[in-house]
Amino acid sequence: MSHFAFVEQALVARELENLRRARTCIDSSDGRQITIGGKRYLNFASNDYLGIGSKTEIANLNQNRIGASASALVTGYTQEHCALESLLCKTLGYEAALLCNSGFSANVGVIKALFSDAKVSTNSTVFQDKLNHASLLDGSLDSKAKLERFNHNDVNHLRNRLEKSKSENKLIVTEGIFSMDGDSAKLEEIAQLAAKHNAWLMVDDAHAFGVLGKHGLGSVETVRPNILIITFGKAVGGQGACILGSKSFIDYLLQFNREYIYSTAMSPILASLNLKQVERVLNASEQREKLKSNIEYFTRGARELALPLLDSKSPIQPIVLGDAEATLVAQKELRDQGIWLTAIRPPTVPFNTARLRITITSEHTRKDIDTLLMELKKIV
Template identity: 60%
Template sequence: MAFEFIDAALQARAAASLLRHRQCVGKVSAREIEVDGEAYLNFASNDYLALADETLSLTAQPGSRSSALVTGFQSVHSAFEAQLCDAFGYDRALLFASGFAANTSVIQALFNDPAVGRESELFQDKLNHASLLDGALNSQAKLTRFNHNDITHLRARLEKSKAKNKLIVTEGVFSMDGDCAPLVDIAQLAKTHNAWLMVDDAHALGVLGDNGLGSIDSGIKPELLVITFGKAMACQGAAVLCSQRVQQYLLQFSREYIYSTAMSPMLTEIAIKQFAKLRSASLQRAVLKDNIAYFTQTAAQLGIPVLPSTTAIQPVVLGSADNALAAQQQLKAQGIWLTAIRPPTVPQNAARLRITLTAAHTSADIDTLLNALKEAI
């Protein structure tokens, strides 16, 4: 029978405790979630500043009606791109429907020409997001991986490279480990080896920096900066910040941008409002910082093996997928909502509970989590 591989693949996933399921959520906030009529403390949200809990009044139309290169690029898009350029210090910006789309399409567009690909090399951190790796695998450039946050290994890779065009790709904050890339050192390496730097700052935006602008507050300015709106901004979409010449190139060769309907004007208006809130959310950032410190200190006192992280992402690695699922179910029974992250999202034998803290959590919430977590693991 044709397509028997579908059943075989699903059975294999189930046998390995790797089968994924969706959960239909009822009410949800940065602090609480309702699933199947039951309420839980929510420690699985990327709404780090609790900005999604507020309602908005909108005037923009819901649909853009066409691609940005036909009639889809409207004044609301232009205004938001200008705001982003002014805030981050870039010449140009392009809006995308999602961070995944932005990451994959930019890398593919840059290295889509086989002739360019033959003289180009991509250097990617081994823990980079799937969207960054997919972009590389679907490009014509050579892909070289370097050990996670390992400057010495990256330097060795760069020194061996004969490529004319070199692009280093990393994340500002890594989505599964919660640690930060050594961007100052990477940027210096890039300069030394005449390479460009691309940073996916999805989980740093809103959380890092005095004004929530993420990794650029460390003083670096990568040639390509990708920010996404679905995490701390608590809305939808993404932007690529770059030079004028790169923007012009992407307008010609980014298939995702050329052939997709432009981002909804209504979603863009929401993003403008949320970006303004994010920049002024100093109190929420302070509360989040305190919550992170309280969590890490108390976890250490209780002997809970949390990976080293100073961000809102606090992973507890449990090894096997079975162990992670069992801990998830035990925590659920205690009124805590967490997600077991399993391969292939993380490496083999690195299944984990990915805890995310927000500004909406209280010290009592964190105590409840940690006491239940100690029992579960």
């Protein structure tokens, strides 16, 4: 067997299992439409939930420094970064914040940094929802702490695991809105469990920030976790992420978070853009109401057509078909009818739960949603 023959073998195996991934180069997109190869589709795959991602005013940023030129601990921490962190701390009620280049690096970096010390980690356990994002699970796998996974959104199972744990340091990790199922974590109950068992609570609020709450603050309008992760690539329509917590916790990350310490800081232009976009999100009450109305219209129509929806009240509306090949066929048939959405297959989701991941935005019209429902009924 030749060197690295496993590369081709792995690709062939993925192809045979209908699990091989590929990229699609797009011409343009917004919260309603996407153009690919000159053809326009209705876009039901975007995370631009409020439709503001394609309405940015880049020309008015008054900023010409493209790159930060160094890590934040060298010369990469600028006034633009300070302003964005300050706004988020003030808005979300935290003492300190740390900007990251992606939500993935934020999630991995936090958990790995907290439990990098072998002596501390021998007496530490991370409790994770089984459907948490890969970045959260990778953070635990890269750390030295014990990992215990509880059944999805099962507070009783989590309680049982906490009661049996002898660890001194306990961290509970969950998403606010789960990225593949679209349902919300039972944060109030989980927060009560965390307080009772002297555990910290960490919430990845990537899909909730901008969407949930009267002012779009996400999960923290009802629960304030010890560690909050928000991202700018969904409802904010920007790029990157932010970790929020106590001053001592953020200072700890400055000492031990390798992803942050050894990465070039976020672009100052991007920090300025993210700040303007966050301000727009906080004032996007009209878009949030339209989004809520569109979600209710879609779910009501889907139930009337007996489409197999999961229990989601968020913009993420999956239809689980189970078989990966059947899901790919459904995706292709929808695209042939001018509808763009994504077939999500293992290992992104558990085996036998391949699905069409539909995302609703405030930009969709009732006619768009009617068209989607009509085609789903034919195919599903």
